[in-house]
Amino acid sequence: FVGQLREELSRGEFFSQDMKHLWLMMEKALVRSGRNPGIGGEIRLLNLACGHCEEGAILSAFFGKLGGKVRQFAMDLRDREIDKARRRYSATESLLRKAGIPGIREEDEGNSVEFVADDATHLVGYGQIPAQFDVVFIRHQNLWHDRDVWRKIYEFALGRIEPGSGILMITSYFDREHLLALDLLKTLGGNILFTGQNPNSRELDYPGKTIDRHVAVIVQGESTRF
Numbered sequence: 630f631v632g633q634l635r636e637e638l639s640r641g642e643f644f645s646q647d648m649k650h651l652w653l654m655m656e657k658a659l660v661r662s663g664r665n666p667g668i669g670g671e672i673r674l675l676n677l678a679c680g681h682c683e684e685g686a687i688l689s690a691f692f693g694k695l696g697g698k699v700r701q702f703a704m705d706l707r708d709r710e711i712d713k714a715r716r717r718y719s720a721t722e723s724l725l726r727k728a729g730i731p732g733i734r735e736e737d738e739g740n741s742v743e744f745v746a747d748d749a750t751h752l753v754g755y756g757q758i759p760a761q762f763d764v765v766f767i768r769h770q771n772l773w774h775d776r777d778v779w780r781k782i783y784e785f786a787l788g789r790i791e792p793g794s795g796i797l798m799i800t801s802y803f804d805r806e807h808l809l810a811l812d813l814l815k816t817l818g819g820n821i822l823f824t825g826q827n828p829n830s831r832e833l834d835y836p837g838k839t840i841d842r843h844v845a846v847i848v849q850g851e852s853t854r855f
Contacts, residue, residue: 662822662846667763679703807843
């Protein structure tokens with residue numbers, strides 16, 4: 630996969646293209662939501678259901694530009710996915726740095742990522758992991774896969790947001806699934822500060838499925854803005 634990443638970066642498509650467009654959508658989402666989570670201090674970031682964590686280095690760079698160090702915890706149920714995520718994160722960060730992508734910090738500048746293979750609901754069992762987060766991020770949430778499981782994930786995510794300043798940010802592949810996710814989050818006490826469609830979302834083989842098609846920012850206990 631290192632060779633694949635290098636080829637994609639050199640051609641300026643797929644991975645690097647997707648990450649650029651995700652970055653732009655996250656910028657828009659934060660501006661429109663009126664939130665700057667963790668600004669000026671250490672940013673605690675929980676990347677739930679991270680899979681291969683392709684976005685990990687971008688998340689650290691993006692939220693690090695707000696002025697503080699980023700302490701990222703990437704979590705997935707599957708050990709195999711977490712093993713791939715560790716290697717992919719390291720390779721991605723190195724290649725992006727060599728390619729001169731703005732915002733990728735040198736290794737000694739303090740950003741960190743910890744990979745955890747476990748059920749998110751067991752998170753409190755890890756003494757070194759914060760109880761609250763400035764950012765909870767779920768990329769390509771998959772509500773259709775198992776609604777009951779995702780209900781628990783959403784409920785957990787909302788409960789881990791730092792009160793008054795933290796956010797839950799999700800992206801979705803499909804229009805309908807995104808709307809269903811927002812409806813479910815609202816029933817769980819979430820309020821939507823921003824939701825928007827990515828105009829540069831890359832089409833995939835399945836009809837109606839595109840990369841980071843929608844991005845939304847959700848908080849708990851505040852007025853809905855969209």
